[in-house]
Each structure stands twice: as structure tokens, then as C-alpha cells.
């Protein structure tokens with residue numbers, strides 16, 4: 001359906017212009033049906049399995065907020081029972097559990113599924129890649145969603161965005177990182193593509209579950225760790241056992257979170273419930289981003305008062321890590337055709353978004369550096 005100028009003003013009056021994508025999808029759904037949305041009285045009781053520990057701050061809490069909003073919007077016709085990681089199935093079995101239909105919804109981040117399909121990780125986070133607003137733009141309006149849906153359809157899944165962490169922090173260290181040589185032999189908890197980059201720099205990425213990191217760092221099993229940002233990191237107590245807090249999180253500049261739906265079950269829902277589940281994912285995307293920003297900013301202020309030494313990686317270190325990132329991505333895209341297709345779209349969008357950011361946000365931020 002073509003969106004005409006008079007529709008634009010009508011939409012503003014109706015307050016719908018803030019969600020043009022949603023409007024388009026609802027209109028095309030009803031058009032395809034040849035009738036208005038079918039509101040049936042049937043009640044659905046669905047399960048959501050998550051990769052987050054039960055009630056994990058913001059990311060886990062968001063799943064319950066999603067369920068609550070869906071219940072309200074549907075007038076109680078869609079009830080979602082949320083399970084923390086390990087409560088119904090182990091955290092990293094979400095993908096297969098939703099794929100099989102044993103649960104209808106899953107919550108996590110696409111890089112957890114890199115072992116199943118390497119292309120997935122480009123929908124979560126890429127070192128030196130796009131930030132939250134850029135990756136959101138690529139997925140919603142730059143071709144990313146179409147590729148993501150195509151990839152997940154192979155696994156009988158439908159993906160939706162479920163929030164973004166924003167630019168993370170670079171991690172906690174007990175020694176200074178002054179040159180790229182300081183990464184040599186460094187045992188660091190850093191998952192995903194970031195871990196592969198650390199390996200290229202001579203470091204040793206260590207896989208540790210969230211609950212093991214504090215003890216690992218305290219006992220010297222690892223020398224350093226990354227996690228999220230000030231709000232989550234201080235709840236883990238890293239500020240008590242590590243001396244330096246480095247920035248920026250070059251490895252996760254804007255990690256997108258996801259909801260995954262069993263495709264057959266989602267498509268069997270009446271169109272109004274499908275639209276509610278999609279609308280609620282927009283709501284949660286914003287819900288998560290707002291909380292990450294607000295609470296990280298508030299906690300950073302407290303960290304400075306506490307005397308934590310906040311350091312930044314030098315431009316030379318970042319340049320070396322960026323080179324290693326290109327090598328890691330070249331390895332992945334050489335081996336997997338779909339990963340190559342996704343990365344081409346990602347990179348094409350990133351270049352345009354960076355050129356735009358260079359004359360807008362970069363200049364803006366440099367003008368307020370003194371604050």
C-alpha cells in the first residue's frame with residue numbers, strides 16, 4: 001500500500017505516525033485477509049523460555065514486562081508464562097526449545113546461536129560495528145529484518161527485536177593496558193566475536209557463565225572480564241576486585257536482543273494477536289534501551305565517587321583490534337554464504353550510517369566534550 005501525503009496527516013491526527021512500519025504491517029495483514037482483524041474469544045497460554053538468569057536486571061525483567069503488556073493489550077486472551085534460564089530448560093537450549101514448539105517464545109541474543117548458523121551473530125553485535133540506533137535502523141528499515149527472517153525461517157522461527165544494551169564497557173582489568181602487547185597471554189572472559197579478536201591479539205578468551213565470573217577474577221583464573229555496563233557490572237561486584245575499568249566496549253557497541261517465536265504457532269494466531277506480539281516487541285525495545293541508558297549513567301556517577309579508575313583504550317590499541325576484527329569477519333564470511341550476504345548488507349548500511357554520523361553525532365559529541 002502506497003503511503004500518500006493525505007494519509008500522513010491523517011496518521012498524525014490518529015497518533016499512529018510514530019510506528020509507520022507497524023501500521024504498514026497491520027494494513028497489509030488486514031488487506032491479505034480481505035476483512036478486518038478477526039478477534040476470537042479463544043485464550044492462549046504460551047511459554048517463554050529465556051537465556052537470562054531468573055529476574056536478571058533489565059534484560060530478564062523485560063521478559064515479564066513484555067508478558068504483562070501482551071496480556072493487557074489482548075484483554076487477557078494471550079497469557080505468557082516466563083521462565084528464567086535453567087527453570088524449564090538450560091539457557092542455551094532456548095533456540096531448539098522454541099524451534100521444536102515445546103515453548104512458543106524465546107528471549108536472548110542472536111550471537112548465542114553462532115554455532116548453529118554463523119550469520120546469526122551479525123544480528124546481535126559486531127566489534128567496531130553499529131551502535132544501538134544504527135543497528136535498530138538497519139533491522140527495522142535497512143533490509144536487516146528481511147534477512148533475519150529469511151535466516152530464522154530455516155529453523156521454523158520468527159525473530160523480533162527485544163532491546164539493546166547500548167555501547168558496553170571494555171571490561172575490568174587488574175593491570176594497565178597500555179599497548180596491544182598487554183593483551184598477550186591475558187586470560188579474559190569475553191564471549192563471541194570479541195573473544196576471537198582477543199585471540200588474534202594473543203590473548204586467551206575464557207568461557208565462564210555469569211555466576212562464575214566473580215570467583216574466577218578473584219582467584220586469578222581469569223585476569224580480566226567484560227560484562228555489560230556500570231549498572232550490571234557493579235551488581236556483580238567487579239568494582240570491589242578489579243582496579244581498572246576500561247572503555248569503550250569495542251567488542252559490543254550496541255548488542256541487539258531478540259525474541260524468537262515458533263513460526264507455525266505464531267502464524268496460527270489471529271492477526272490481532274500477531275500484531276499485539278509485534279507491537280509489544282517495539283515497546284520492549286524502547287523499554288530496555290531507556291533503562292540501560294538511565295541506570296548506566298546514574299551508576300557511572302557513583303563509580304567515580306567510589307574511586308574506580310576509569311581508563312580508555314588508546315587509539316593505537318583500538319586500531320589494532322579493529323584490524324583483527326576484519327580478519328575474524330573475513331574468516332567467517334569466507335566459509336558461510338549466508339553470513340557473507342548478511343554482512344554485506346550490514347556493512348553497506350554501516351558505511352552510510354557512519355558517514356551521516358560523522359557530520360551529525362560525531363560533531364555534536366565533540367562540541368559537548370567539556371561537560
Ligand code: CA
Pocket residue numbers: 168226227228252
Ligand atoms: Ca558483554
